[in-house]
Amino acid sequence: MAANSLKIERLSIGFPDRPVVENLTGEFPGRLPNLVLGRCGSGKTTLLMTLAGFLAPLAGKMFHRESEWKPEGKTCLAFQNPEKLFFCPTVGDEVTFALLQRGNKSEKADEDGRSWLDRWGVDQEKYWLSDPFRLSGGQKRRVALAACTVFKPDVILLDEPLAGLDFEGRRLLVSQISSLAEERIVVIVTHDPEPFFPNIGTVLLLSNNRGSWYEDGKHFLRDALDNSDIYPLPPWYRAALFPYLPVDSPPSPVAEEVARFISERGRRV
Amino acid sequence: MLFSLHDRGIKMTIMLWLIMLTASLLGDAPLKESLTSMTRIIPLLMIIVAGNAFGSASDPWINACDAVMRVGGVFVTAAILVTICSQAELMYFWEACFKPLELCGVSTREWALVMVIAVRFFPSILEEMERIKTAQMARGAKFSIGYSWLPDVRRFLPILIPTLTLSIYHASDLAVAMQARGYRLSGARTRFREFRLSVWDIFLAGCGLAFSVWVSVFR
Numbered sequence: 001m002a003a004n005s006l007k008i009e010r011l012s013i014g015f016p017d018r019p020v021v022e023n024l025t026g027e028f029p030g031r032l033p034n035l036v037l038g039r040c041g042s043g044k045t046t047l048l049m050t051l052a053g054f055l056a057p058l059a060g061k062m063f064h065r066e067s068e069w070k071p072e073g074k075t076c077l078a079f080q081n082p083e084k085l086f087f088c089p090t091v092g093d094e095v096t097f098a099l100l101q102r103g104n105k106s107e108k109a110d111e112d113g114r115s116w117l118d119r120w121g122v123d124q125e126k127y128w129l130s131d132p133f134r135l136s137g138g139q140k141r142r143v144a145l146a147a148c149t150v151f152k153p154d155v156i157l158l159d160e161p162l163a164g165l166d167f168e169g170r171r172l173l174v175s176q177i178s179s180l181a182e183e184r185i186v187v188i189v190t191h192d193p194e195p196f197f198p199n200i201g202t203v204l205l206l207s208n209n210r211g212s213w214y215e216d217g218k219h220f221l222r223d224a225l226d227n228s229d230i231y232p233l234p235p236w237y238r239a240a241l242f243p244y245l246p247v248d249s250p251p252s253p254v255a256e257e258v259a260r261f262i263s264e265r266g267r268r269v
Numbered sequence: 270m271l272f273s274l275h276d277r278g279i280k281m282t283i284m285l286w287l288i289m290l291t292a293s294l295l296g297d298a299p300l301k302e303s304l305t306s307m308t309r310i311i312p313l314l315m316i317i318v319a320g321n322a323f324g325s326a327s328d329p330w331i332n333a334c335d336a337v338m339r340v341g342g343v344f345v346t347a348a349i350l351v352t353i354c355s356q357a358e359l360m361y362f363w364e365a366c367f368k369p370l371e372l373c374g375v376s377t378r379e380w381a382l383v384m385v386i387a388v389r390f391f392p393s394i395l396e397e398m399e400r401i402k403t404a405q406m407a408r409g410a411k412f413s414i415g416y417s418w419l420p421d422v423r424r425f426l427p428i429l430i431p432t433l434t435l436s437i438y439h440a441s442d443l444a445v446a447m448q449a450r451g452y453r454l455s456g457a458r459t460r461f462r463e464f465r466l467s468v469w470d471i472f473l474a475g476c477g478l479a480f481s482v483w484v485s486v487f488r
Contacts, residue, residue: 077407085404087430097427101409133434149406167447 004030006051006069006185011060013043013050017223020046021048021057021206026213029201033181035217037190037231038206044189045079047206048157051187052077064154064185075100076153080160082144083132091117091135092128094147099231102151113150119179121145121172138169142176162192170195194234196220206233221250272342275484279335280420285344288480293349303348307341312412312425347388357383361464371390390439398432405431 005192006028006036014020014180016144020043029036037045042177049055053071060070084232085219090092092206095117117124127135132143149156161177162170163188174195180186181201188196193203203220205212214220224231225238226246244265275281291301314337321333350359371377389434402412405427412424 049403054407054409073409075407079400079404080405083403084435085408085427085431086425086434098409101411148404151409232289 004185006187007063009061009063011062012058013046014058016058019209021211022209024060024211026204026211027202028185028187028204031182032137032199032201033177033186033188034204035192035193035196036204037191038170042206043209044206045159048075048077048159048187049188051075051155052157071155073151074159075150075155077157077163078145078148078159080163082148083140085144085147086132086140088241089131090129090144091122091132094132094143095150098147099153106257115149116152117143117146120176122146133243136229138165138172141165141169141173145173145176149180153184155187156180158188159164159184159189160189160192161163161189162195174265175258181189194237194253198254198257217252218249222247223252225250272339272346277484279331279338281484282335282338286338289342289346289349296353298349299352300349305346306348306392306395307344309399310340310344312428315425332435344391345461347391351392356385356389356463357462359388386443390436393438394432394439397400397435398428401431401435402428 008024011024012019012022013024020041024047025044036047038044042158046055050057051069051071053076054077059194064074086094088107092113095113096104096106097108099112100106104112112126117128121141124138124261127139127143132140134142145158158177161173165173177186177196191198194201194244198217200217203217205214205215205220214223220231221233224233225241227239234253237258240258240262241247241250244261251261272282272285275285291299292298311370317336317340318333319403321336322329354362360381361386362378367375367380370380406412408427410424412428412429
């Protein structure tokens with residue numbers, strides 16, 4: 001077991017009369033963001049809710065740092081569009097809310113909140129007293145995620161963090177999430193995994209009440225390229241690599257990496 | 270409507286609850302789901318209790334119970350109505366209710382539409398509220414009940430404000446979508462399905478009317 005990892009053993013999740021995923025065994029390590037993929041209804045959000053402690057597992061156990069995982073106060077769960085949770089008049093109030101709820105003194109919460117907001121790429125000097133509802137879409141998302149994670153939990157669970165963002169917003173957010181994952185365990189549920197691919201840890205693919213684990217993105221891409229039923233990779237990516245199949249170490253589904261791969265191997269039609 | 274209008278106190282509210290439950294059981298309505306869904310309006314019920322229990326009335330706690338049962342009754346009745354009726358039936362029902370107001374120049378069809386949309390949106394708003402509550406709890410918000418009411422009511426702001434904001438956005442989106450499909454407040458409407466009263470409808474309406482008269486006359 002990796003030192004900083006969230007390990008699950010024979011985990012069954014869902015509802016007593018309708019288990020969604022059964023007998024799940026694997027590990028989400030720290031250092032790189034981990035992805036959970038699967039179709040709608042495959043149990044991705046249910047898994048996040050179970051890891052966060054909002055749903056009790058039907059069976060199985062979870063371990064963190066070699067002791068049983070108790071999520072209370074050590075995890076953050078950000079649902080899709082976390083900016084919908086805004087309820088404070090200023091960005092500062094929004095970010096410090098979680099710290100104040102945990103009993104931090106106002107000055108300390110202010111100081112920590114400001115530095116955390118900077119870390120998420122939002123200029124705290126400029127936006128601390130702004131109305132969070134009036135920020136741009138990308139800024140709202142980063143403020144919302146900063147507000148959700150400001151108490152620096154061990155495990156960060158994100159549901160569709162890139163939904164509805166433009167290219168620049170996605171690029172910024174992916175780099176911030178990756179930097180966050182260097183110190184914590186980050187688990188991301190997404191239908192849009194491509195932007196994460198250059199740097200990802202474990203991939204868990206949920207389908208038919210079962211989970212398939214891939215130790216890194218390369219393994220996942222290799223299998224998904226070999227068998228298109230596993231996961232619908234972008235058509236342009238599949239078409240570009242088709243002449244080179246089977247590929248042991250496929251490039252990430254990012255235009256620059258694919259172009260480099262093709263130029264190194266020589267153009268084939 | 271009887272839940273909110275009658276002035277005969279908690280005994281009448283209990284009686285109305287019993288009538289509603291009996292009618293639902295006889296009609297095979299999904300009562301369990303409707304009652305379970307009441308857990309979603311606990312914050313609202315708490316505010317109602319706080320508002321009534323500290324009033325100047327002689328029996329504030331009985332008043333509070335009555336108020337909670339009235340709101341719960343409206344909520345459960347609405348939930349049952351929504352489950353067992355089609356959209357068109359609901360629309361027809363509300364139009365019939367507002368019909369007398371046409372004499373005063375009120376556009377009853379628009380009022381009926383507002384009611385149908387409000388009732389239809391209720392379950393989805395409650396579902397959203399549950400999700401917001403979970404997400405705010407993940408941030409550290411606490412919604413437990415303490416000894417002092419005022420701070421506890423304030424604790425629900427992390428749920429109430431996002432829910433209200435979302436409801437306004439939903440309403441705005443719906444208005445835009447309806448306008449985009451050509452809906453305008455003015456203009457003649459046609460009806461695809463014609464509703465006709467059956468003997469049973471007249472009988473039940475008569476029972477309802479008799480009961481309303483009894484409630485108002487024999488106080």
